[in-house]
Amino acid sequence: xxAVSQFAEPLREEDVDRSPFRQFTSWFEDAARAGLRAxxxxxxATATADGAPSVRMVxxxxxxxxxxxxxxxxxxxxxxELAANPRAALLFHWDLLGRQVRIEGRVERTTPAExxxxxxxxxxxxxxSALASPQSRTIDSREALEERxxxxxxxxxxxxxxxxxxxxxxxxxxxxxxxWQNRDDRxxxxxxxxxxxxxxxxxxxxxx
Numbered sequence: 001x002x003a004v005s006q007f008a009e010p011l012r013e014e015d016v017d018r019s020p021f022r023q024f025t026s027w028f029e030d031a032a033r034a035g036l037r038a039x040x041x042x043x044x045a046t047a048t049a050d051g052a053p054s055v056r057m058v059x060x061x062x063x064x065x066x067x068x069x070x071x072x073x074x075x076x077x078x079x080x081e082l083a084a085n086p087r088a089a090l091l092f093h094w095d096l097l098g099r100q101v102r103i104e105g106r107v108e109r110t111t112p113a114e115x116x117x118x119x120x121x122x123x124x125x126x127x128x129s130a131l132a133s134p135q136s137r138t139i140d141s142r143e144a145l146e147e148r149x150x151x152x153x154x155x156x157x158x159x160x161x162x163x164x165x166x167x168x169x170x171x172x173x174x175x176x177x178x179x180w181q182n183r184d185d186r187x188x189x190x191x192x193x194x195x196x197x198x199x200x201x202x203x204x205x206x207x208x
Contacts, residue, residue: 010183071169107172177193
């Protein structure tokens with residue numbers, strides 16, 4: 001487990017990986033070793049076509065050079081906003097280590113096959129909830145939602161559950177990363193990677 005003394009360790013240009021994806025993986029693994037409950041949890045910000053923002057927490061289920069993938073109902077608020085304005089920002093905050101990672105870029109849906117493969121790996125209870133819930137829409141009561149889950153559980157007892165309609169993944173393809181490290185006296189370290197348009201990344205230091 002990482003020591004809390006690393007909370008204010010320096011973040012220097014000469015120490016980071018030239019690839020922001022590998023740098024993210026290194027920090028993510030640090031967060032996991034530190035014992036954080038859900039290091040994959042991130043805030044995802046979206047906006048309507050006219051720029052009204054909204055933000056919520058998601059679990060990022062895949063993070064590699066193909067992008068950052070999270071799952072949702074496509075008719076949820078975030079799904080509708082991403083359909084109208086396919087750009088988003090992710091924020092990972094690992095407070096125990098005094099670290100944040102901000103990632104911005106374009107978003108597209110994962111393929112139906114990729115979404116289906118993920119859905120089939122989920123716990124049965126989570127799959128029942130996805131089938132029962134009209135995400136982000138008004139419902140009469142929690143009891144009505146629980147009744148719908150119970151109805152589906154009875155209907156498909158001992159059977160494979162169907163895939164939920166309109167539910168799947170989103171992949172954010174990064175255009176910028178910012179790695180933020182807490183330092184004493186508010187002199188935090190901020191290193192930003194920006195895509196250079198040729199498959200590489202430009203590294204710059206930002207003032208705290």
